[in-house]
Amino acid sequence: xxxxxxxxxxxxxxxxxxxxxxxxxxxxxxxxxxxxxxxxxxxxxxxxxxxxxxxxxxxxxxxxxxxxxxxxxxxxxxxxxxxxxxxxxxxxxxxxxxxxxxxxxxxxxxxxxxxxxxxxxxxxxxxxxxxxxxxxxxxxxxxxxxxxxxxxxxxxxxxxxxxxxxxxxxxxxxxxxxxxxxxxxxxxxxxxxxxxxxxxxxxxxxxxxxxxxxxxx
Amino acid sequence: xxxxxxxxxxxxxxxxxxxxxxxxxxxxxxxxxxxxxxxxxxxxxxxxxxxxxxxxxxxxxxxxxxxxxxxxxxxxxxxxxxxxxxxxxxxxxxxxxxxxxxxxxxxxxxxxxxxxxxxxxxxxxxxxxxxxxxxxxxxxxxxxxxxxxxxxxxxxxxxxxxxxxxxxxxxxxxxxxxxxxxxxxxxxxxxxxxxxxxxxxxxxxxxxxxxxxxxx
Numbered sequence: 001x002x003x004x005x006x007x008x009x010x011x012x013x014x015x016x017x018x019x020x021x022x023x024x025x026x027x028x029x030x031x032x033x034x035x036x037x038x039x040x041x042x043x044x045x046x047x048x049x050x051x052x053x054x055x056x057x058x059x060x061x062x063x064x065x066x067x068x069x070x071x072x073x074x075x076x077x078x079x080x081x082x083x084x085x086x087x088x089x090x091x092x093x094x095x096x097x098x099x100x101x102x103x104x105x106x107x108x109x110x111x112x113x114x115x116x117x118x119x120x121x122x123x124x125x126x127x128x129x130x131x132x133x134x135x136x137x138x139x140x141x142x143x144x145x146x147x148x149x150x151x152x153x154x155x156x157x158x159x160x161x162x163x164x165x166x167x168x169x170x171x172x173x174x175x176x177x178x179x180x181x182x183x184x185x186x187x188x189x190x191x192x193x194x195x196x197x198x199x200x201x202x203x204x205x206x207x208x209x210x211x212x213x214x215x216x217x
Numbered sequence: 218x219x220x221x222x223x224x225x226x227x228x229x230x231x232x233x234x235x236x237x238x239x240x241x242x243x244x245x246x247x248x249x250x251x252x253x254x255x256x257x258x259x260x261x262x263x264x265x266x267x268x269x270x271x272x273x274x275x276x277x278x279x280x281x282x283x284x285x286x287x288x289x290x291x292x293x294x295x296x297x298x299x300x301x302x303x304x305x306x307x308x309x310x311x312x313x314x315x316x317x318x319x320x321x322x323x324x325x326x327x328x329x330x331x332x333x334x335x336x337x338x339x340x341x342x343x344x345x346x347x348x349x350x351x352x353x354x355x356x357x358x359x360x361x362x363x364x365x366x367x368x369x370x371x372x373x374x375x376x377x378x379x380x381x382x383x384x385x386x387x388x389x390x391x392x393x394x395x396x397x398x399x400x401x402x403x404x405x406x407x408x409x410x411x412x413x414x415x416x417x418x419x420x421x422x423x424x425x426x427x428x429x430x431x432x433x
Contacts, residue, residue, distance in 0.1 A: 079395065192276045192280055
């Protein structure tokens with residue numbers, strides 16, 4: 001039990017890592033959801049070029065492991081003269097990767113949307129972007145909330161990979177405590193406990209939104 | 218980048234494939250076992266499975282690998298890096314497989330079980346002859362999807378100092394100061410691996426469809 005006392009004494013290290021994980025994941029989740037919605041529009045667009053371009057991007061991201069992309073952004077971009085801190089490169093990697101997944105899950109929800117509501121929107125004179133924004137996206141978001149929640153959990157798990165490019169997130173903090181005090185069990189168990197609590201919180205949030213959506217109907 | 222570098226990344230691919238296959242081969246039956254524990258609500262054990270699935274689903278593979286590699290020696294179990302990697306990937310894929318198998322079990326038609334019981338089949342026989350053959354096919358798409366996710370989370374073992382596709386590619390990139398070509402090679406290799414899984418799934422599904430057609 002001694003190990004847990006040491007981790008508790010170093011809780012500021014662990015918590016600042018945790019705060020970084022939360023910040024990275026939260027920003028990545030929000031930005032990739034917004035960009036993912038735009039990409040989903042491209043996936044569902046009438047123009048063939050937009051569709052093909054978006055599909056190639058989504059498929060490429062679905063074939064790459066996250067760490068490989070993070071490596072490419074962290075080590076690759078400097079040779080094009082773009083220099084960023086590892087925190088920023090990590091965040092950009094998270095966004096670039098998850099935009100594809102968000103777009104794909106929104107597309108799936110969009111494809112399942114009943115045709116009638118879109119036709120009714122047409123009948124009421126909604127067209128183009130206005131139709132998408134006012135009629136299509138709101139129900140798509142509500143239908144996709146469970147998948148968005150899952151993807152957010154995936155983002156949090158992906159963010160742990162960033163420890164390999166030395167971003168000071170939760171796993172990195174646990175590793176720092178373990179290398180200083182040799183308390184591997186306590187520090188990694190503490191880290192996993194924090195990840196677990198976060199995911200439980202997201203799942204609770206998703207269930208809550210689900211109830212709200214049901215009440216609205 | 219020389220041909221030798223391509224060969225080095227290819228060797229990483231062999232490692233990625235073998236370590237992923239090992240965890241899939243162990244993780245599939247393990248997940249089925251856990252799912253059966255929950256399905257038949259074995260007392261106490263099924264609570265353990267619930268907690269296990271919930272915790273593993275939430276833990277990143279990197280953190281899990283570190284825990285298994287660095288923490289198990291504290292309780293007297295010392296694993297080599299490769300074994301620790303296989304254990305990590307197996308534990309994580311088994312948790313996801315548990316949920317997939319359980320989902321398939323939950324949607325299994327009750328009437329079939331009842332009629333099998335009416336024919337006097339024992340519990341084990343019912344499972345072997347009636348449930349399992351159909352379960353495999355209904356769970357297959359989700360299982361294959363999980364396998365491809367597994368291949369993509371396998372670079373996590375880089376924290377244990379093992380060299381898989383991603384690590385090999387990043388090494389070549391670091392040495393040549395030109396990360397794009399090794400990245401493309403790695404991308405192609407990962408796509409090939411994922412494609413093999415998906416194609417095998419389609420093959421099994423086509424065969425199954427043909428069998429069902431022949432039965433009619």
